[in-house]
Amino acid sequence: MSYTPLEQYQRKWIFTHQSLPVPEEELVHIKPISQQRAAQLWIENISKQSPDADRLSSGDWPSKASNWLDEVDWSEAWDADEPELPQAILDHIDWQDDVTVYFCYEKYNIIETKWAIFKKHWKNFLFFDDGPILIGRRRSEALWFNTDGSVKLGQRTE
Template sequence: MYQSLEQFSKSWIFKRHDPKVEPEDLQQIRLLSEPRAGQIWHDYISDEQVHPDHFTDRDWLKKASSQAPDGKLQWEKAWDSEQAPLPDELLAHFSAWGDDTTVFFCCHNELVFELTWGVFKRTWKAFLFLDNGPILVGKKKKQAAQFHTNGWANLLFRVS
């Protein structure tokens, strides 16, 4: 179900001093095995596409009904700052999530991380080194976000 983070070619993002990922948080970041990642991707993201670059209008992320009102925000300024917290708009969008909510940070159908919302809030800057369209979803939750290399994120609601 899981594989070692050491097998991840970019595991260095979790070992940097800036941003620092504390050892107790690192232990809670799980890299899913490729079969399990594929299942999460299929269940939560897309049953047709394998990478964010390939989403079409048939994927829920592209549907107008999945877009949150005022659903675009600039994340890169907060990422570049000395401040650690996620941007307020992201925290507000995910305010229904408890710190123990299981979340999936989905890069593509073979690369998915599992962790808790509390750990993600503390380590988000490390994850956004992987900013080429990953989607953050919560287990059994409707809120989601997709992060883009241009420094913007789309706030979303999962719809069928």
């Protein structure tokens, strides 16, 4: 896998912001994927044609309502003092902490990390909430976050 050093990542500040800093020893697990590799990952896992979640085609799996089981609010938990993800998300995604996840902002902007790191620092990832999709390596469960404060819980299909 080809990565962009976090120091060079255009949105690095979301992980180092003084109001919600990620500890140095955990920053190493937040790996922005190079644009070329991110595009390949997006094409293989999200959409062959669409560059972002706003322009998905009806043939892309995220556009199919049947792939989504539920929709819950994440914004209330994001605003709360407690760090935990909403319980409905944790109930939907029962992965081991070491599962590799991809937080897909758009075709050229994907971050790889571990499920444990995402669970702990999910608020940082959602400083940008313009339709990112979370998928796990070799896992069918998926999350699709929306700017209205909701997240769709579902299953990825081919």
